[in-house]
Amino acid sequence: MKKIEAGSLYLKQHRNIFQCPICKGSFETVDGHSVVCANGHHFDVSKKGTLHLLMKGGQNEYGKEMLSSRKNLADTGFFYPLLDAVYAHIDNPESAIVLDVGCGEGSHLHYLTEKGLAGTKVGFDISKDAIQLAAGNFFEDAFWCVADLAHSPFAESAFDAILNIFSPSQYQEFDRVLKPGGKVIKVVPNAKYLIELREQLYALDTTKREYDNQQVVDRFYEIYPDAVSEEVIYTVDLDEKSYGWLMEMTPLSWGASEESLANAAANPLKSVTVAVTLLVASKTI
Numbered sequence: 199m200k201k202i203e204a205g206s207l208y209l210k211q212h213r214n215i216f217q218c219p220i221c222k223g224s225f226e227t228v229d230g231h232s233v234v235c236a237n238g239h240h241f242d243v244s245k246k247g248t249l250h251l252l253m254k255g256g257q258n259e260y261g262k263e264m265l266s267s268r269k270n271l272a273d274t275g276f277f278y279p280l281l282d283a284v285y286a287h288i289d290n291p292e293s294a295i296v297l298d299v300g301c302g303e304g305s306h307l308h309y310l311t312e313k314g315l316a317g318t319k320v321g322f323d324i325s326k327d328a329i330q331l332a333a334g335n336f337f338e339d340a341f342w343c344v345a346d347l348a349h350s351p352f353a354e355s356a357f358d359a360i361l362n363i364f365s366p367s368q369y370q371e372f373d374r375v376l377k378p379g380g381k382v383i384k385v386v387p388n389a390k391y392l393i394e395l396r397e398q399l400y401a402l403d404t405t406k407r408e409y410d411n412q413q414v415v416d417r418f419y420e421i422y423p424d425a426v427s428e429e430v431i432y433t434v435d436l437d438e439k440s441y442g443w444l445m446e447m448t449p450l451s452w453g454a455s456e457e458s459l460a461n462a463a464a465n466p467l468k469s470v471t472v473a474v475t476l477l478v479a480s481k482t483i
């Protein structure tokens with residue numbers, strides 16, 4: 199089946215988990231390769247089988263090169279231990295309906311699918327390039343769409359779990375689209391995340407070298423007083439290639455001086471620490 203057909207068929211079967219981002223009405227029909235709301239707003243499935251649900255053009259903060267570096271690094275297993283920890287918090291992974299918020303180029307959902315996440319999955323990102331890559335590489339793993347949480351195209355009480363891995367949050371929106379008892383699983387870097395890289399790039403600039411996630415953690419507990427948290431910390435060995443991908447992937451390198459970047463390129467790190475905090479909570483109402 200062509201991807202555009204597969205995407206349209208998917209929407210026929212699952213249109214109830216989406217809503218029109220313009221009027222927030224439900225999608226009533228799938229007409230050919232378009233999904234149509236009660237007020238006649240329609241959105242076309244792309245040739246790649248994805249759906250573009252943004253009202254304005256997408257932001258492309260992350261260029262194609264950066265996205266493919268992230269994929270290459272992900273393929274080396276860089277994120278596997280943290281994703282294993284995420285997976286352990288998903289109830290009934292064989293059937294859970296899961297939304298990956300800010301899914302990027304799709305590697306995380308792909309790995310989780312390989313582990314056994316087998317229900318309906320939707321990955322969305324504001325970057326069209328990211329979604330094209332996701333649909334190109336991991337079409338079978340999820341339905342991929344370009345969307346913005348601020349104009350949410352997802353229906354109320356539609357999801358069992360929300361994955362919020364290194365991406366921005368909108369807790370009110372998460373609560374709206376989660377089923378009662380559904381879970382939000384958020385991953386934030388903590389103080390030791392890529393510490394070796396930050397020391398290398400910002401030897402003299404302590405404000406950029408140090409990172410503290412306390413505000414994010416406090417905010418999460420304010421919204422979800424019964425939340426639990428878990429620290430995941432591990433070391434990843436790097437070779438020249440994977441070090442290069444890491445440098446291209448991380449926003450940490452954006453603010454570094456040319457001198458620091460040249461020094462880093464001449465002295466590639468042999469290993470780096472991945473240290474994150476998992477924040478997990480259930481929707482109580």
Ligand SMILES: [Zn+2]
Pocket residue numbers: 218219220221222223235236237238239
């Ligand atoms: Zn509409």
